[in-house]
Amino acid sequence: MAAMVDRNPTSALIVGASQGIGLEFVRQLLQTNRLERIYATYRRTQSELLAIADPRLRCLPMDITEEAQIAALVQEIQSETALLHYVINCAGVLHEGAMQPEKSLRQLNAEQLLNYFQVNSIGAVLLAKHVHSLLKHGDRAILATISAKIGSIGDNSLGGWYGYRASKAALNMFMRTTAIEYKRTCPRAIVVTLHPGTTDTQLSRPFQRNVPPEKLFSVERTVQQLLAVLSQLQESDSGEFFSWDGSHLPW
Ligand SMILES: NC(=O)c1ccc[n+]([C@@H]2O[C@H](COP(=O)([O-])OP(=O)(O)OC[C@H]3O[C@@H](n4cnc5c(N)ncnc54)[C@H](OP(=O)(O)O)[C@@H]3O)[C@@H](O)[C@H]2O)c1
Secondary structure, three states: OOOOOOOOOOEEEEEOOOOHHHHHHHHHHHHHOOOOEEEEEEOOOOOHHHHOOOOOEEEEEOOOOOHHHHHHHHHHHHOOOOOOOEEEEOOOOOOEOOEOOOOOHHHOOHHHHHHHHHHHHHHHHHHHHHHHHHHOOOOOEEEEEEOOHHHOOOOOOOOOOHHHHHHHHHHHHHHHHHHHHHHHHOOOEEEEEEEOOOEOOOOOHHHOOOOOHHHOEOHHHHHHHHHHHHHHOOHHHOOOEEEOOOOEOOO
């Protein structure tokens, strides 16, 4: 992450940190030694996150589909600090229990579609609503949400995965719109969505068969790449959708 020139102690919030990409963000940010405080959220209590012993880390439970829990999280953070420099939202769902990505229209059902939108899109924009007060300050700040290239409408030539695709497309629109409002209300905050590349986590594991080994990233590599992208961001990049290599993705 870029050297900090800001006045205030630096702190970050990582949402969806119990496993996968979010957990690795916590690990690498702790290693950099540049942050004084890291808040990390989890749902599952059986997580390696809760075994990390570091006085800079504070783990807080939060289900992103419950707005009251998002509000309570922000209130808890505000009891300790008035500002955050990084909010990185890694919460997302592709499959869970009986919920599997739909291959055809025949497999669509409203409840599953709603679940995709609640976690992948609505939760993210409600988080943007509640963390606004913590990002409204004079230092450089970043609100980054992990999206997916599959949410690009322009790039969709394969079809399938209706709910996941559409919820990520909605996420991109929510964050683009958030960026426009944040520009007025907290102009130093940079709001972006990021495609991490196919990464070896429980989310992608059932679908990795046709992924060439060189295109399947370890979580360590993915987070290194995304931190490099974040470190290069300018205020003029707010509202954009970036891939893991820093290139722009089509909407
Ligand atoms: N892996 C890939 O190849 C890939 C590719 C493109 C995009 N992405 C995106 O990258 C992000 C991270 O995915 P990952 O691969 O790291 O997956 P993962 O290992 O399954 O992690 C997903 C995280 O989201 C959290 N989460 C799920 N539902 C939640 C809810 N209702 N409230 C709060 N947290 C919730 C999970 O928490 P619990 O474990 O505590 O339930 C977990 O920490 C997701 O947005 C995903 O769509 C991943």
